[in-house]
Amino acid sequence: MPDASTIEKFRESLTGGLILPGDADYDEARRVWNGMIDRRPAMIARCADAADVATAVDFARDHDLTVSIRCGGHGVAGKAVCDDGLMIDLSQMDAVSVDVDARTARIEGGARLGNLDAATQPHGLATTAGMVSETGVGGLTLGGGFGYLGRRFGLTIDNLLAAEVVTAAGRQIRANATENPDLFWALRGGGGNFGIVTAFEFQLHAVGPDVLVGQSFFPISEAGDVLRFYRELMGDAPDELAASAFAVTIPPAEAFPEEYRGEPGIAILACYSGDLEEGNAVLAPLGSFGSPILGFVQPMPYVELQSSFDQGVPDGQRYYWKSQFQRELSDEAIDTFVAHVTTLPGPFSLVGFEPLGGAINRVDADATAFPHRDAQFALGIWSGWGDPADDDAGIAWTRQLHAAMAPFASGGVYSNYQDQDDDGRTSDAFACNLERLKEVKAKYDPENFFRINQNIPPAVSE
Ligand SMILES: Cc1cc2nc3c(=O)[nH]c(=O)nc-3n(C[C@H](O)[C@H](O)[C@H](O)COP(=O)(O)OP(=O)(O)OC[C@H]3O[C@@H](n4cnc5c(N)ncnc54)[C@H](O)[C@@H]3O)c2cc1C
CATH class of the missing domain: 3.30.465.10 (Uridine Diphospho-n-acetylenolpyruvylglucosamine Reductase; domain 3)
Structure with missing residues (x-):
């Protein structure tokens, strides 16, 4: 660890500032979205610009410090923050x-x-x-x-x-x-x-300013029918339609009948981003499906939709995630899912299917480093609760559902949804692109300086 005067010189060389343990803003600066993460960096460089970032990288390299990179702090695995090393905090760089x-x-x-x-x-x-x-x-x-x-x-x-x-x-x-x-x-x-x-x-x-939004919430007892309807809706959907189907805890909001508040439910959340008239026709089946406990199809400013779920996954709660991809939603997959989601591990849980397909899947698997271009859905088991005493049960519930759904999965995982215990899933995350990624890593970061992440080791030359 560098001595105090070296750290002082480092502080002076940064435009944005340096935060050390004991400083008033240290605890706030090391906090990330997932309240399970409690790591203590030796220093936090608050970068103001690219020059600060380069200074911080040079300092860490010269003093052999482990480095983590923080942007929005929403990585569930908490890799934005490291123990003992230098956290390079980019959050002031938001122009x-x-x-x-x-x-x-x-x-x-x-x-x-x-x-x-x-x-x-x-x-x-x-x-x-x-x-x-x-x-x-x-x-x-x-x-x-x-x-x-x-x-x-x-x-x-x-x-x-x-x-x-x-x-x-x-x-x-x-x-x-x-x-x-x-x-x-x-x-x-x-x-x-x-x-x-x-x-x-x-x-x-x-895009926008208005998009057409359709949301329908149903009791969890109807999850099987709702998911079969969802599969049909997405089966021949135009590219402009993106709809997810999630098991959620019905919010304690007045809009929901009292008997359902706080109970598990199943929701279809849809956005049609094209012409609103055409969208009305595309979303008409959702508007008329079943007897939702709350449902609407209406225009909404896109920018409002983009923040409408912020409150559902608040900062500092305890989160544990597992995820996988599906090429199709079979009846058996739906039945397995439905059998598990009769209860949820906590009020901040979102458990269900996001759509891929459309333009995403018209890109070749090796055209970019993201290889999962044949999946139709991503299953996100995003469990969240508030009390540390619920950790074991919440983690076990999440793992059980993940294991039960594995027979229907493609075998891949989205690196952005990997949690702390998913580090071994590098091949699942990068699949056909892994070897080429290792070569690029060897060229740009041969010492694996950037290793607090979903790590790709550098290729070893023969
Ligand atoms: C509530 C919530 C909702 C989400 N919704 C979606 C969604 O709709 N779609 C989706 O695709 N994903 C979604 N995610 C997953 C999200 O993409 C990942 O969690 C992502 O890593 C978060 O980025 P961040 O910058 O906030 O995280 P951080 O924790 O700050 O960073 C995560 C990692 O990314 C790397 N990194 C970040 N910024 C940089 C940079 N500038 N340069 C180099 N490396 C960098 C670092 O390795 C860092 O450890 C969601 C996550 C949460 C928590």
């Missing part, structure tokens, strides 16, 4: 600039999805981004990026035009289709393995 004519956005590497939508939607523009506005653009993009617009415009990475990167050697370089194209390929799905992205440049598309 966005939009080129309306070119329909592109440049966004700094520590921004959150809410920053992106807030800057692009006033121009009627958007790109694919996840369902909770507090999630970091950095982690979400580097793993792939699912969202309501994915079936129409592809994953977030399919809309990535360029990235500005600080490498393990502290060099600031650019990656795009022509500059460092091997790195550009690896960044699109390979996670935080290859360097620190200080800015992303995205292709935008005309």
